[in-house]
Amino acid sequence: MSDKLKDFNPSGVGIDNGNFIGLPFDEATANIIFQPVPWEVTTSYTGGTATGSENIRRASVQLDLMDTDVPDAWKMGIFMREMNEDILMKNKMLRTDAEDYIKYLENGKTDDFGIDMTARLQKINEASETLNNWVYEKTKNLLKKGKLVGLVGGDHSTPLGYLRALSEEHEDFGILQIDAHCDLRNAYEGFEYSHASIFYNALKISNISKLVQVGIRDFCEEELDVIKKSEGRIQTYYDHRIKNMLYEGMTFQQICQGIIKHLPEKVYVSFDIDGLHPSLCPHTGTPVPGGLQYEEAMYLVKLLVINGKKIIGFDLCEVNGEHEWDGNVGARVLYKLANLMGWSNSVKSVVR
Numbered sequence: 001m002s003d004k005l006k007d008f009n010p011s012g013v014g015i016d017n018g019n020f021i022g023l024p025f026d027e028a029t030a031n032i033i034f035q036p037v038p039w040e041v042t043t044s045y046t047g048g049t050a051t052g053s054e055n056i057r058r059a060s061v062q063l064d065l066m067d068t069d070v071p072d073a074w075k076m077g078i079f080m081r082e083m084n085e086d087i088l089m090k091n092k093m094l095r096t097d098a099e100d101y102i103k104y105l106e107n108g109k110t111d112d113f114g115i116d117m118t119a120r121l122q123k124i125n126e127a128s129e130t131l132n133n134w135v136y137e138k139t140k141n142l143l144k145k146g147k148l149v150g151l152v153g154g155d156h157s158t159p160l161g162y163l164r165a166l167s168e169e170h171e172d173f174g175i176l177q178i179d180a181h182c183d184l185r186n187a188y189e190g191f192e193y194s195h196a197s198i199f200y201n202a203l204k205i206s207n208i209s210k211l212v213q214v215g216i217r218d219f220c221e222e223e224l225d226v227i228k229k230s231e232g233r234i235q236t237y238y239d240h241r242i243k244n245m246l247y248e249g250m251t252f253q254q255i256c257q258g259i260i261k262h263l264p265e266k267v268y269v270s271f272d273i274d275g276l277h278p279s280l281c282p283h284t285g286t287p288v289p290g291g292l293q294y295e296e297a298m299y300l301v302k303l304l305v306i307n308g309k310k311i312i313g314f315d316l317c318e319v320n321g322e323h324e325w326d327g328n329v330g331a332r333v334l335y336k337l338a339n340l341m342g343w344s345n346s347v348k349s350v351v352r
Contacts, residue, residue: 014061030079051321059327075349128193135161153317174210178275283320
């Protein structure tokens with residue numbers, strides 16, 4: 001055991017050492033790696049999620065380590081990589097182009113699109129594809145090293161490269177999506193890799209046999225049509241229907257068991273923070289009334305593991321990068337997802 005681990009006091013003051021919760025691990029010694037992706041180019045409402053991972057890291061120093069569901073979970077080893085400044089700078093430059101382009105659309109000028117706007121759209125789509133390839137390479141390399149990976153956005157477009165990497169490791173897996181939105185639009189606003197198109201794009205990966213959506217409460221007719229035509233590949237638990245089932249006497253445990261039954265043995269968890277009630281993420285990009293409470297969302301993921309499902313990876317997206325409360329909640333969600341992923345994979349402690 002290194003001196004850093006030997007001298008670490010899990011009940012002590014959180015040390016701002018640059019790592020998540022001030023844990024004493026590096027990339028080599030940790031089993032679970034968080035990969036930040038500082039990208040929000042296609043955000044269609046308000047921004048701020050590009051630096052969400054850094055806000056989470058800052059807030060995490062105040063977290064206590066005890067997890068009653070996974071005792072000594074921190075001993076599995078968690079390490080958060082640094083936010084890539086080159087990606088962040090590229091994001092800032094392209095975000096300006098995207099904002100101008102979106103305003104152009106919102107002013108109803110699509111009949112007179114113009115060469116300039118066409119060029120901007122093409123540039124953004126090409127850069128988004130490059131970003132997907134970057135995420136693919138980063139996560140693929142971690143998977144080859146035997147690491148479990150949690151991707152931290154950024155907006156919800158960011159996990160696509162990771163899903164591609166996982167599809168090369170697993171012949172069949174499902175996605176549990178906790179979200180306020182379906183994200184099933186085809187190239188929303190012309191952006192081929194829009195945050196609103198992540199699962200439309202993800203379902204092009206044949207290895208993904210099931211998409212189970214939970215907490216959905218903001219969607220369009222196009223997305224409903226995609227769901228209907230999926231022939232059961234997509235199962236959507238709309239927020240209002242979950243609430244109706246609760247009001248009519250079903251327990252939340254019964255609802256969760258019904259959700260879990262749709263999923264195969266291997267599951268990827270895609271967690272958009274706006275799947276929670278807006279009081280828990282007031283500054284996320286597209287907040288919507290309703291949603292899950294923190295305890296409800298974590299109970300669902302815990303029950304997934306109790307039912308013998310293996311979490312092969314996850315993402316946490318759309319956490320605001322500036323406001324401490326959003327970072328605080330995001331840090332707790334991230335820690336819980338990591339602990340449950342480790343538990344489901346029977347990860348042994350790296351601390352003896």
